[in-house]
Amino acid sequence: MTTPTSSDGSSSSGRPSPDHDPWAPPSSAAGGAEVPRLPYPLPTAQPRNGMGITALVLGLVGIGLGVFILLFWISWLPALLAVIFGSIGLSQVRKGLATNRAMAVSGLVMGIVGLLIAAGTGVFMVVTVKHAVDHARAKVKEVKREAKEEREEAAAEEKARHLPFGKSYTFGDGLKVTVAKPTPFTPDAFANGHAKGNKAVQVTITVVNTGKERVSIETGLPDVNDADGASAQLVIDGSGRQKVLTGYLLPGRKAVGKYAFSLPPTAADRAEVEFSPDVMRWDDAYWSGSTR
Incomplete structure (x- = not known):
C-alpha cells in the first residue's frame, strides 16, 4: 500500500519521503512556505587584526x-x-x-x-x-696657549735675570739690585781662601728699596763662578773691607755689600755672580762679564 505524499515531499504520516532531496529548493507549489534552515551554520572568515x-x-x-x-x-x-x-x-x-x-x-x-x-x-x-668636542678642543687650545705663554714668560723672566755687570734687576719685593764689575782685591797677610798665584777680586753689590715698606734682606753670600764655570773661593781677611748685606732696608734707602773672591789665573778673565736679596722667596739673578 502506497502512502500519499504532499507537495513538499513528506508523507501523510509526517515522515519525509525516501525519495525527497532535503537540499533541493522548495517547489513552486509551496508558495510562501518557510525555507528550511541548513543543518549547520556556514563558516565565517576571521578578521585579520x-x-x-x-x-x-x-x-x-x-x-x-x-x-x-x-x-x-x-x-x-x-x-x-x-x-x-x-x-x-x-x-x-x-x-x-x-x-x-x-x-x-x-x-x-x-x-x-x-x-x-x-x-x-x-x-x-x-x-x-x-x-662637547668643540669645547674640548677650545679647552685644549687654551691650555696649550696658556702653557706657551707661561713658557715664554718664564723664558723672558729667565732672560731678564741674566744681566751684564753694572745693570740693575728689581726683585718682587721692590729691592733693586746692581752688581758692579769686579775690581782687583789685595788680601792681607792673614787672608783665608786665597791661594798664591790666584787673582783676587772684590764684588760690590748695591741694593735699593724702591718700595713703600721696609724689606728684610736675607741674602746669605753671593756665588761667584769663574770663566770655566767653577765656583770661586770666598776670601776672608782682617782688613775690614768686606761687608755682608743683612737686616732691614727702609723705603728709599740703600745698602752696599762687598765680598772678595779668589779666581785661578787661567780662568780669571771672566766671572759670573749669582745673588738674591731673599734666597727663600726669590730666584737668583745673574751678572756676568769680564774682570779685566
Missing part, C-alpha cells in the same frame, strides 16, 4: 626607546616597522579583512611620532657631541 596590533606595539616600543637618549639609535627601527604594519593594517580594514582600524591608525601615528623623536634625538645628540 594582527597587523594593526603589531603596529600599535611597535609604535609604543619606538616612542619608548626614543625617549631614552642612549637608545635613540635603535628606536627608528620599531617606529619604521610600526608605520609599515599600520599602513598594511589600514589597507586590510578598507578591504574588509580587518576590524581594528583604531589600532592600525594609532600604530601608524605612533610610528611616525617615534621616527620624529628618533630624528630629533639624533640631531640633539649630534649637536651636543659637536658642542
Whole structure:
C-alpha cells in the first residue's frame, strides 16, 4: 500500500519521503512556505587584526626607546616597522579583512611620532657631541696657549735675570739690585781662601728699596763662578773691607755689600755672580762679564 505524499515531499504520516532531496529548493507549489534552515551554520572568515596590533606595539616600543637618549639609535627601527604594519593594517580594514582600524591608525601615528623623536634625538645628540668636542678642543687650545705663554714668560723672566755687570734687576719685593764689575782685591797677610798665584777680586753689590715698606734682606753670600764655570773661593781677611748685606732696608734707602773672591789665573778673565736679596722667596739673578 502506497502512502500519499504532499507537495513538499513528506508523507501523510509526517515522515519525509525516501525519495525527497532535503537540499533541493522548495517547489513552486509551496508558495510562501518557510525555507528550511541548513543543518549547520556556514563558516565565517576571521578578521585579520594582527597587523594593526603589531603596529600599535611597535609604535609604543619606538616612542619608548626614543625617549631614552642612549637608545635613540635603535628606536627608528620599531617606529619604521610600526608605520609599515599600520599602513598594511589600514589597507586590510578598507578591504574588509580587518576590524581594528583604531589600532592600525594609532600604530601608524605612533610610528611616525617615534621616527620624529628618533630624528630629533639624533640631531640633539649630534649637536651636543659637536658642542662637547668643540669645547674640548677650545679647552685644549687654551691650555696649550696658556702653557706657551707661561713658557715664554718664564723664558723672558729667565732672560731678564741674566744681566751684564753694572745693570740693575728689581726683585718682587721692590729691592733693586746692581752688581758692579769686579775690581782687583789685595788680601792681607792673614787672608783665608786665597791661594798664591790666584787673582783676587772684590764684588760690590748695591741694593735699593724702591718700595713703600721696609724689606728684610736675607741674602746669605753671593756665588761667584769663574770663566770655566767653577765656583770661586770666598776670601776672608782682617782688613775690614768686606761687608755682608743683612737686616732691614727702609723705603728709599740703600745698602752696599762687598765680598772678595779668589779666581785661578787661567780662568780669571771672566766671572759670573749669582745673588738674591731673599734666597727663600726669590730666584737668583745673574751678572756676568769680564774682570779685566
